[in-house]
Amino acid sequence: MAEPLFRRIALIGIGLIGSSVARIAMERGDIAAEVVANARTEATLDRVRALGIAHRTELDAARAVEGADLVMLCAPVGAYAGLAAAIAPHLAPGAILTDVGSTKQSVIRDVGPHVPPGVHFIPAHPLAGTEHSGPDAGFATLFEGRWTLLTPPAGSDPDAVERVAELWRRCGSNVQRMDAAHHDRVLAIVSHLPHLIAFTICGTADDLEEESRQEVLRFAASGFRDFTRIAASDPVMWRDVFLNNREALLEMLARFTEDAQAMARAVRWGDADYIEDRVERGRKIRRSLIELNQA
Numbered sequence: 660m661a662e663p664l665f666r667r668i669a670l671i672g673i674g675l676i677g678s679s680v681a682r683i684a685m686e687r688g689d690i691a692a693e694v695v696a697n698a699r700t701e702a703t704l705d706r707v708r709a710l711g712i713a714h715r716t717e718l719d720a721a722r723a724v725e726g727a728d729l730v731m732l733c734a735p736v737g738a739y740a741g742l743a744a745a746i747a748p749h750l751a752p753g754a755i756l757t758d759v760g761s762t763k764q765s766v767i768r769d770v771g772p773h774v775p776p777g778v779h780f781i782p783a784h785p786l787a788g789t790e791h792s793g794p795d796a797g798f799a800t801l802f803e804g805r806w807t808l809l810t811p812p813a814g815s816d817p818d819a820v821e822r823v824a825e826l827w828r829r830c831g832s833n834v835q836r837m838d839a840a841h842h843d844r845v846l847a848i849v850s851h852l853p854h855l856i857a858f859t860i861c862g863t864a865d866d867l868e869e870e871s872r873q874e875v876l877r878f879a880a881s882g883f884r885d886f887t888r889i890a891a892s893d894p895v896m897w898r899d900v901f902l903n904n905r906e907a908l909l910e911m912l913a914r915f916t917e918d919a920q921a922m923a924r925a926v927r928w929g930d931a932d933y934i935e936d937r938v939e940r941g942r943k944i945r946r947s948l949i950e951l952n953q954a
């Protein structure tokens with residue numbers, strides 16, 4: 660077995676993503692010699708202990724990071740500023756501080772100012788997940804064949820960037836570097852807007868009068884069902900994502916609204932060619948994803 664990349668990793672937040680990393684680290688043994696898990700409640704840490712997915716559990720984030728050579732923030736992005744302030748004085752010199760948050764400019768804004776000199780701050784985002792949350796929801800194959808984007812600030816230590824990249828490769832992921840602003844625009848269209856649309860369409864259906872709402876549930880065909888899967892995602896996580904990628908999300912939503920209006924006009928005026936063309940474009944995108952093995 661290869662040498663462990665890290666002596667001790669501390670996972671701050673141990674839900675779907677944190678517990679998946681923990682499971683992989685515990686199973687492989689070549690990521691960290693010791694895995695420390697932190698959560699806000701004893702109930703969560705009880706689950707972590709019962710699942711056997713960490714060597715040690717800590718209720719206090721500051722204590723969890725002491726002596727760790729890699730600290731990974733795995734909480735909702737709205738909690739990052741407070742967490743960074745709490746752990747900063749306890750980070751070991753030379754440690755790497757990384758994260759898994761779905762937004763990247765906000766993470767650099769909220770965490771960056773707290774990072775002590777000598778600590779390497781390498782933000783990251785694994786593009787993999789499900790609609791489930793909490794430590795029971797994680798699984799060791801979650802990141803296999805998926806992308807992890809790294810958004811290291813200019814001037815980051817290349818060795819620290821490489822060690823975080825290697826951690827994600829050992830989790831089964833492909834790794835690519837990206838500028839944080841570009842990341843936020845790309846994710847706004849491929850992830851944040853689709854979630855916004857899913858939450859909204861479920862809300863629209865739920866607002867219908869009682870009789871129609873019952874029918875939505877009874878006759879929900881797979882079109883509506885597919886939306887309900889992602890609409891089942893964690894409210895706090897998504898509240899934080901929307902509020903921390905505000906500009907890019909609003910820009911993509913404005914474009915989408917214009918396109919939806921154009922579709923409405925085509926439907927109203929019977930513009931069959933326009934409708935057919937748009938459906939054909941959707942189909943092509945789906946086929947390309949299948950060819951890339953990403954569907």
Ligand SMILES: NC(=O)c1ccc[n+]([C@@H]2O[C@H](COP(=O)([O-])OP(=O)(O)OC[C@H]3O[C@@H](n4cnc5c(N)ncnc54)[C@H](O)[C@@H]3O)[C@@H](O)[C@H]2O)c1
Nearest residue numbers: 672673674675676733734735736738760761788789792793
């Ligand atoms: N769910 C996904 O599909 C997905 C995918 C990629 C990245 N992410 C990102 O990963 C991070 C974690 O998401 P998740 O899906 O694992 O969520 P989760 O709800 O499953 O787990 C979140 C963990 O953070 C802890 N936590 C919540 N608020 C906290 C606070 N104020 N202080 C300290 N700890 C707190 C929770 O107790 C829990 O242990 C988020 O930043 C999210 O944007 C999520």
Ligand SMILES: O=C(O)C(=O)C[C@]1(C(=O)O)C=C[C@@H](O)C=C1
Nearest residue numbers: 761785786787788789790849850
């Ligand atoms: O597959 C899902 O259920 C997800 O929501 C995963 C998903 C996505 O939108 O693709 C959600 C948030 C992330 O930051 C990354 C991945």
